[in-house]
Amino acid sequence: MQYMLMFYQPAAEFEQRDDASSQAYRASWIAYADAVRAAGISLGGHGLFPPMTGTTLRVRGDKRQVQDGPFADTKEQLGGYFVVDVPDLDAALEWAARAPCAASGGVEVRPVFTATAIAAPTP
Amino acid sequence: MNAPAAHQAAERAARESYGRLLAILSARTHDIAASEDALAEAFARALERWPADGIPAQPDAWLLSVARHRKLDAWRHSRVQDDATQTLLLLAGEVDNAAGTEGAAVPDERLRLMFVCAHPAIDAAARAPLMLQTVLGLDAARMAGAFLTAPSTLGQRLVRAKARIRAAGIPFEYPQARELPQRLQDVLDGIYAAYGTGWDDVDGADALPRGLTAEAIDLGRILCSLMPNEPEPLGLLALMLFCESRAAARRSETGAYVPLDQQDPLRWNPDLLAEAERCLRRASEMKALGPYQLEAAIQSAHCERRVGAPVPPEVLVSLYEGLLALRPSIGAQVSLACALANARGPDIGLRALEAIPAAEVASYQPFWAARAHLLAAGGARAAARQAYDRAIGLSSNAAVRAYLNAMSERL
Numbered sequence: 001m002q003y004m005l006m007f008y009q010p011a012a013e014f015e016q017r018d019d020a021s022s023q024a025y026r027a028s029w030i031a032y033a034d035a036v037r038a039a040g041i042s043l044g045g046h047g048l049f050p051p052m053t054g055t056t057l058r059v060r061g062d063k064r065q066v067q068d069g070p071f072a073d074t075k076e077q078l079g080g081y082f083v084v085d086v087p088d089l090d091a092a093l094e095w096a097a098r099a100p101c102a103a104s105g106g107v108e109v110r111p112v113f114t115a116t117a118i119a120a121p122t123p
Numbered sequence: 124m125n126a127p128a129a130h131q132a133a134e135r136a137a138r139e140s141y142g143r144l145l146a147i148l149s150a151r152t153h154d155i156a157a158s159e160d161a162l163a164e165a166f167a168r169a170l171e172r173w174p175a176d177g178i179p180a181q182p183d184a185w186l187l188s189v190a191r192h193r194k195l196d197a198w199r200h201s202r203v204q205d206d207a208t209q210t211l212l213l214l215a216g217e218v219d220n221a222a223g224t225e226g227a228a229v230p231d232e233r234l235r236l237m238f239v240c241a242h243p244a245i246d247a248a249a250r251a252p253l254m255l256q257t258v259l260g261l262d263a264a265r266m267a268g269a270f271l272t273a274p275s276t277l278g279q280r281l282v283r284a285k286a287r288i289r290a291a292g293i294p295f296e297y298p299q300a301r302e303l304p305q306r307l308q309d310v311l312d313g314i315y316a317a318y319g320t321g322w323d324d325v326d327g328a329d330a331l332p333r334g335l336t337a338e339a340i341d342l343g344r345i346l347c348s349l350m351p352n353e354p355e356p357l358g359l360l361a362l363m364l365f366c367e368s369r370a371a372a373r374r375s376e377t378g379a380y381v382p383l384d385q386q387d388p389l390r391w392n393p394d395l396l397a398e399a400e401r402c403l404r405r406a407s408e409m410k411a412l413g414p415y416q417l418e419a420a421i422q423s424a425h426c427e428r429r430v431g432a433p434v435p436p437e438v439l440v441s442l443y444e445g446l447l448a449l450r451p452s453i454g455a456q457v458s459l460a461c462a463l464a465n466a467r468g469p470d471i472g473l474r475a476l477e478a479i480p481a482a483e484v485a486s487y488q489p490f491w492a493a494r495a496h497l498l499a500a501g502g503a504r505a506a507a508r509q510a511y512d513r514a515i516g517l518s519s520n521a522a523v524r525a526y527l528n529a530m531s532e533r534l
Contacts, residue, residue: 030516
């Protein structure tokens with residue numbers, strides 16, 4: 001089964017990224033990403049620039065509305081993602097629990113649409 | 124008795140009764156879900172009333188009579204005809220007739236229930252939560268976090284397991300003599316799994332006064348009381364009590380991770396330690412060694428520091444070798460490597476680690492932490508750093524990550 005692990009982080013954590021005193025915090029993310037790759041389950045993933053660098057576009061009627069910032073104004077924002085191929089949801093949750101932001105923000109785990117996932121009967 | 128203590132005592136009594144009644148209803152009907160439904164309201168009411176009103180003299184009879192009133196009403200209104208309800212009404216009648224006679228009116232069938240919950244036909248992941256739910260009455264929402272699943276998922280898993288027990292006709296009987304060792308092992312593993320989930324939840328948001336570790340210990344105590352002549356349940360109980368005695372010492376005042384060999388023995392709980400030693404002694408008097416007794420003996424050896432008499436490192440090597448012979452596991456292999464390193468030097472330990480197939484430890488955090496530690500002790504700084512990074516990436520706990528990071532920085 002393929003799952004997307006979406007890493008949601010509180011605003012303060014985005015500021016920690018380039019704060020000199022947060023070397024350990026950055027190292028923990030690098031170590032986590034390396035562990036995911038070393039386990040041979042990664043189908044790719046990226047870290048994202050902070051939410052305020054985002055731009056949201058909506059088309060309403062024939063008008064394009066372009067706005068600065070993230071789509072939803074929530075306390076926790078998407079900071080990155082991984083797509084992993086693991087046997088089941090329990091294994092995906094185990095990897096989600098290892099993400100450094102699991103304790104401060106949260107990780108959303110969602111199955112990825114694949115040909116096999118669609119063909120699989122729902123249990 | 125102060126309010127929290129009264130509350131705890133009432134809750135414990137309500138659970139004790141609930142587990143016994145659920146066990147006997149299920150044993151007669153083979154339908155755990157319907158038995159739970161039949162008892163649910165009475166149990167909820169007991170948890171509401173007993174802390175304030177005190178525990179009734181006959182808790183089982185109290186629960187049965189409340190359940191019976193509810194069920195009779197429902198029966199009149201909707202003609203509920205399920206087996207569990209009928210059995211409950213019969214049982215309530217029996218208890219009423221026996222009221223006034225001394226002794227437990229309801230026989231204790233909880234052991235049968237435990238064997239059913241840990242039956243090989245039940246999904247291994249469902250065994251621990253199923254035992255906690257049926258024997259102690261914990262609900263899925265309360266357990267889900269510790270088992271790292273969503274409450275709805277855990278709920279579904281439990282529903283499926285109960286349906287399977289009914290559909291597959293899993294017998295509510297003691298296992299045959301030749302099956303007993305393996306089946307008992309499954310029960311012990313289920314209880315220990317429940318303990319482990321609670322143990323990992325050390326910094327969890329589980330603000331409840333009693334974590335799952337205490338619940339698992341309760342299950343262990345019940346099992347020991349129901350099988351007083353089996354050594355392994357005592358071994359498991361001793362193991363859990365040793366671990367529990369050190370629970371508070373695992374974090375410093377500031378919340379930092381403290382490894383076992385640096386813990387302050389004064390912060391270990393002496394009552395739990397003494398009880399653990401008593402259980403282990405009772406088990407060893409039965410002269411039938413098993414893996415849980417060995418694991419408890421290992422914990423006992425770790426705790427000897429407290430009395431200023433550390434156990435010689437070679438003794439731990441022998442204990443781990445014995446454990447591996449009885450019950451091979453990756454965890455025991457990694458622990459043996461660390462024991463070898465302590466006794467004979469880091470290179471010997473590293474060699475033992477390298478003998479474990481790489482695929483089996485790719486995502487096993489303790490292996491990488493041990494490897495980093497031994498490489499660092501041998502002065503291989505670059506390789507140790509890499510192993511620390513891997514261990515950090517596989518940790519799911521911020522305090523552990525911070526500790527490993529500090530160790531790596533110190534190189």
